[in-house]
Every structure is written in structure tokens, then in C-alpha cells.
Amino acid sequence: QVQLVESGGGLVQAGGSLRLSCVASGSIFSLYVMGWYRQAPGKQRELVATITSSDSTNYADSVKGRFTISRGNAKNTVYLQMNSLKPEDTAVYYCNINFGLVRWGQGTQVTVSS
Numbered sequence: 674q675v676q677l678v679e680s681g682g683g684l685v686q687a688g689g690s691l692r693l694s695c696v697a698s699g700s701i702f703s704l705y706v707m708g709w710y711r712q713a714p715g716k717q718r719e720l721v722a723t724i725t726s727s728d729s730t731n732y733a734d735s736v737k738g739r740f741t742i743s744r745g746n747a748k749n750t751v752y753l754q755m756n757s758l759k760p761e762d763t764a765v766y767y768c769n770i771n772f773g774l775v776r777w778g779q780g781t782q783v784t785v786s787s
Contacts, residue, residue, distance in 0.1 A: 682781030695768030711764035
């Protein structure tokens with residue numbers, strides 16, 4: 674049973690930075706995609722960034738140049754470095770893994786004050 678645990682959310686002022694972490698436990702295949710999604714109040718969940726097991730990355734246009742997704746040395750950990758945060762980045766951020774099966778983390782709140 675694969676489980677994802679996120680950490681690193683919080684409250685930050687506009688222009689600040691946060692780093693989110695997600696650790697996957699359990700057995701995952703060697704080929705997978707891990708990513709971050711977010712859901713703001715009253716809005717649908719949207720893609721933020723993804724990274725494949727071969728380190729290919731993809732970003733939403735709204736975060737390009739500000740956010741960086743990366744994997745840890747253990748390969749079961751994914752990070753989201755968020756710089757130059759804006760109030761519109763406020764949302765619950767969810768970690769996701771797709772290895773043929775899809776699993777979600779419980780989410781971590783990110784609040785950016787103006």
C-alpha cells in the first residue's frame with residue numbers, strides 16, 4: 674500500500690518562499706510520475722508541477738520561473754520549492770504519484786498574505 678505524506682506548508686507573506694516535501698512509502702515501480710496539485714477554495718484541483726522517474730519536469734504556466742520540483746536522493750521523495758509567492762498561490766497543495774495506480778497525499782495548506 675503506497676502512502677504519501679506531505680509537509681512544509683504554512684503562512685508566508687507575498688514574495689516569500691516555502692518548500693514542500695512529499696515522502697512516498699510502500700512499494701512503487703521504477704517508472705512513475707510524481708507531482709504537486711493544488712486546490713483553492715471554490716476552485717477545481719489543478720496541476721502545479723510533475724516530475725518523472727527520469728527527472729523530466731512539467732510546470733503550470735502560472736508557476737513557471739517561480740516554482741521548482743525535484744526528487745530526493747532516495748527517489749521516493751519529491752520537493753516543491755516555491756519562490757516569489759503570490760496571494761493567488763494560496764491553496765491546499767496535494768502530492769500525487771502515478772505508477773499505474775494513482776495515490777494522493779492528505780494535502781498541506783499554503784497561505785500567502787498580501
